[in-house]
Amino acid sequence: MTVSMVSDYLIELNHVTKLYGTVIGVNDFDAQLKPGAYGLLGPNGCGKSTLLNLLTGQLVPTHGTVRVLGQSPRNNSGLMKKIGYCPGFEGLYATTTGLDWVTLLLQLQGVRLRPARERAADCLAVVGMSHDMKRPISTYSRGMRQRTKLAQAIAHEPTLLFLDEPFSGLDPIGRAEMTDVLNDWIGLGNSLIIASHVLHEIEALTDSFLLICGGRLLASGTAGEVNELLFDSPSEIEVDCSEPYRLASAMMEKELAVSISVEHKSHGDDTVRVRTLRAGQLWMQLPDLINGHGFTVTRVRSADDSLQTLFNSLLKIHRGEI
Amino acid sequence: MNSIMAVFRFELKRIMTPGRAFWWIVVAGFPVFIMLLMTNYIQLPPRAGITQQNVSTMFTIALYFVAPAISCMLGALLIAAPAVASELEQHSWVYLAVRPNGLFHLILGKYLVAVFWAASATVVGVNLAVSVAAADRPTEVTAADEQRHGITATDEITQKVVPGIIDTNEVRLAMVGLSILSACAYSALYMMLGTVFNRRAMVLCVAYTAAVELFLGFFPAVINRFTIQYRLRTLLFEWTTQSEQFRESGVLDFVASDETTFTQIMWLMSWVAVFLAIALVSVQVREFTSASETDV
Numbered sequence: 001m002t003v004s005m006v007s008d009y010l011i012e013l014n015h016v017t018k019l020y021g022t023v024i025g026v027n028d029f030d031a032q033l034k035p036g037a038y039g040l041l042g043p044n045g046c047g048k049s050t051l052l053n054l055l056t057g058q059l060v061p062t063h064g065t066v067r068v069l070g071q072s073p074r075n076n077s078g079l080m081k082k083i084g085y086c087p088g089f090e091g092l093y094a095t096t097t098g099l100d101w102v103t104l105l106l107q108l109q110g111v112r113l114r115p116a117r118e119r120a121a122d123c124l125a126v127v128g129m130s131h132d133m134k135r136p137i138s139t140y141s142r143g144m145r146q147r148t149k150l151a152q153a154i155a156h157e158p159t160l161l162f163l164d165e166p167f168s169g170l171d172p173i174g175r176a177e178m179t180d181v182l183n184d185w186i187g188l189g190n191s192l193i194i195a196s197h198v199l200h201e202i203e204a205l206t207d208s209f210l211l212i213c214g215g216r217l218l219a220s221g222t223a224g225e226v227n228e229l230l231f232d233s234p235s236e237i238e239v240d241c242s243e244p245y246r247l248a249s250a251m252m253e254k255e256l257a258v259s260i261s262v263e264h265k266s267h268g269d270d271t272v273r274v275r276t277l278r279a280g281q282l283w284m285q286l287p288d289l290i291n292g293h294g295f296t297v298t299r300v301r302s303a304d305d306s307l308q309t310l311f312n313s314l315l316k317i318h319r320g321e322i
Numbered sequence: 323m324n325s326i327m328a329v330f331r332f333e334l335k336r337i338m339t340p341g342r343a344f345w346w347i348v349v350a351g352f353p354v355f356i357m358l359l360m361t362n363y364i365q366l367p368p369r370a371g372i373t374q375q376n377v378s379t380m381f382t383i384a385l386y387f388v389a390p391a392i393s394c395m396l397g398a399l400l401i402a403a404p405a406v407a408s409e410l411e412q413h414s415w416v417y418l419a420v421r422p423n424g425l426f427h428l429i430l431g432k433y434l435v436a437v438f439w440a441a442s443a444t445v446v447g448v449n450l451a452v453s454v455a456a457a458d459r460p461t462e463v464t465a466a467d468e469q470r471h472g473i474t475a476t477d478e479i480t481q482k483v484v485p486g487i488i489d490t491n492e493v494r495l496a497m498v499g500l501s502i503l504s505a506c507a508y509s510a511l512y513m514m515l516g517t518v519f520n521r522r523a524m525v526l527c528v529a530y531t532a533a534v535e536l537f538l539g540f541f542p543a544v545i546n547r548f549t550i551q552y553r554l555r556t557l558l559f560e561w562t563t564q565s566e567q568f569r570e571s572g573v574l575d576f577v578a579s580d581e582t583t584f585t586q587i588m589w590l591m592s593w594v595a596v597f598l599a600i601a602l603v604s605v606q607v608r609e610f611t612s613a614s615e616t617d618v
Contacts, residue, residue: 056420058611077422085420091413096336107328108421152417198591 009068009158010035010191013057016064018050019108020216025050027215031066037186039202039209040195047215048195049088052162055193056085069160084153088147088164088195094138098129098148101137104153109156123155124148128177142169150178154185161185161192167201179204185312199223218314235279235313239286240269240299247272247295254280256292269298325423329420329431330438337401337435349397349443353389356412361455375565378488381455385493386558389448390500391551395531397440402412402512403527405432406605407520417612425605433513433598434567441505448497450469456490489563496561500554510597517601520610543575546605550593552579560586580601 010134011033018025026047040048047312048319049280053059054066057073057080066072071079102120104177107113117236127147140148146169166182182205186192196202202209203223211219219225241247248260256276263271276282360381407430409415418424487493516523516531539551546552556578568574579586 002366053559053611056416058416058419059609080420080422080424083420085416087413087416089413093336093412093414095339096332100335104332105417105421108325108418108424108427110325110422112324113328219415 007067009033009067010069011193012065012067012070013051013054014065014067016054016061016066018047018054019062020060020069021153024215026054026061028216028269029212029217031083031210031217033210036208037192037194037206039206040193040212041199041202041209042195042212043196043197046197046213048197048212050193050215051165051212052085052087052164052193054063056083081156084156084158084161084163086149086153086166088168090149092140092145092148093135094104095133095136096150098124098140098144099133099138100153101320102133102148105152105221106155111156120151123151126154127151127181143174146170146174147178150181158190160191160303161193163192165196166194167196167198175201176314195278210279213314231255233303235276237274237276237279238274238299238301239297241272242269242296242298244270244272246293247289247297248274250293254285256285256289269296325421325427326335326430326434329427330434331538333432333435334438337439342439345400345440346397346443349400349440350447350450352393352396353385353400353447354454356388357381357451357454361457373565374488375563375610376567377380377486378614379564379568381387381487382493382496382562382564385448385451385455385487385497386555389444389451389497390558391505392556393447394440394444394501395535397443398436398505398508398512399441399524399527399531400507402433402436403523405429405436405513405609407523407566410520411611415618419493419610426602429517429598429601429605431512431556433509435508436513437505440509441502444501444505445498448501449494452484452487452490452494452497452541455487457486463509492517493562496558500557503587503590504554506594507554510594511550514574514601514604517604540577546577549588552577553589553593557583557586 009032011031013031014030016029016275017025027186029047036079040051042048045183048185050059054061055068057068057076060074068079069082073079099117099120101205102124106116121130121133124130124147127150129144129147129151132144133148137145137148140263146166149302150166151164153163163182166298167178170178182192186205194202194205194206194210209220209223210217236312245306248257248262251257251260251272256278257274258277261273263273265271274282286300289295291298369573406415409418418428421427511530512527515527519526535549535551538545540546540548559574559578560583
């Protein structure tokens with residue numbers, strides 16, 4: 001049933017929970033997004049795909065309500081004309097050509113055969129598939145399949161596009177080309193929700209993030225706002241130094257670390273591994289500490305650069321543990 | 323309708339593979355093969371009282387059983403039963419699910435493909451099989467037959483009692499009609515079972531066919547009235563001529579209905595409508611996602 005309803009919001013998620021039996025896919029998710037481009041950022045298995053399934057009407061929330069462009073997405077044929085979806089998995093027919101497949105999906109949007117074929121060819125050309133669109137999909141590389149998936153998502157000219165890990169399997173050139181296509185698409189005034197577990201992929205398209213972990217919305221905002229939030233969060237840092245024990249002692253004196261270990265290396269400087277509750281403070285004081293004591297430091301890096309650590313910190317902030 | 327035909331054309335093109343072509347030939351060839359076996363290897367006891375009409379009736383029933391019943395059932399099973407499961411397994415479901423009424427068009431488009439595939443194979447099969455069964459093959463009454471059955475070869479027995487079907491046009495038309503009805507009904511049945519029980523679609527469809535259509539369908543009780551077989555069988559006896567002995571035996575009272583042809587067709591069409599409606603409601607109401615278990 002199509003509900004005609006005007007809403008200022010692109011997406012409204014009101015305390016949405018999705019349970020798979022006793023497993024929580026999405027947990028009390030509450031968000032209202034204005035039209036624009038958003039990155040849905042989270043580690044693998046955090047609920048991104050469940051959220052996209054809820055937004056595209058394939059799943060029904062166990063609790064709460066989902067509205068997309070002011071309408072409930074479930075069995076809403078009117079809304080399906082306005083949204084495009086590029087899922088994370090492939091799901092393409094091996095024996096079919098890319099052109100035939102995109103043509104079929106356009107016909108299912110109500111476009112007649114001839115214009116659908118012309119439009120499909122145009123869209124495949126936009127994503128750089130003009131030379132290969134008449135070959136069976138089984139002969140496509142991973143990158144070609146990703147492009148073909150993107151073509152079917154934008155072929156019917158939706159106003160809102162959902163992309164689940166669209167850069168997966170693409171080489172650097174392919175990533176750059178797809179980023180350009182998506183930036184052009186956003187530039188036309190269309191909206192985009194892109195799910196990924198790689199931060200820089202999303203940063204190339206948008207500055208607005210939704211960070212989710214364990215099915216929960218942990219934080220939202222721009223990259224700067226998220227960094228600010230994480231400034232004084234727990235972290236682990238590695239420092240390669242010629243005098244590791246003196247450096248460790250100096251850090252403990254300044255109460256910058258809660259635990260320190262030293263790793264001896266057969267070649268080069270030993271590594272001091274520092275666990276801190278206030279990473280921002282440590283990063284700010286570390287240069288003075290090194291200069292003041294005259295240590296020779298050859299390398300400083302975050303030991304837990306993974307997104308999971310970032311999300312663990314956000315989860316603790318969310319629970320009020322920090 | 324444009325979208326349904328789009329799915330129909332797309333799926334038809336997609337199933338034009340050597341593997342599917344092989345199965346199409348198997349489905350079409352099965353009744354021909356059985357008729358060849360029957361006409362060449364069955365030794366009809368040449369005794370007095372057995373008429374050409376008896377033989378023709380037996381061949382007609384046998385042809386019905388192998389073509390509109392078994393072959394068509396198999397054809398529909400191969401295409402309709404895995405229609406939903408295959409889309410879910412290869413993760414192509416979601417692309418159709420996010421189209422306006424995409425799943426509605428998918429189910430009906432695939433249903434039409436199953437009907438076309440099963441009906442075309444069976445219609446070709448029955449036409450060839452009828453030609454095989456109608457071929458003129460005079461039998462000879464040997465001395466051994468004379469001794470064993472206590473008969474004497476006469477012109478009547480030698481010339482008339484031959485394997486085959488007498489009224490080929492009547493049987494051909496009846497079998498084509500039954501094949502089309504059978505394809506429509508079984509494709510709808512398997513489409514429903516394959517949608518509702520998509521995880522074990524093939525196994526369940528085979529089990530249902532064996533238990534209900536082939537076992538209960540031949541039970542002389544009220545239960546057989548709720549099977550497709552019962553309606554098709556009734557139409558077979560309506561549309562073809564049987565021997566006097568068969569008619570007078572009273573068998574028909576137990577295995578076929580005495581209602582009109584129109585009623586039988588209405589029953590079958592009602593089944594089709596109900597089966598497809600259940601399949602369509604099922605895809606609208608249930609949550610099908612292609613996401614793997616780890617892909618939360």
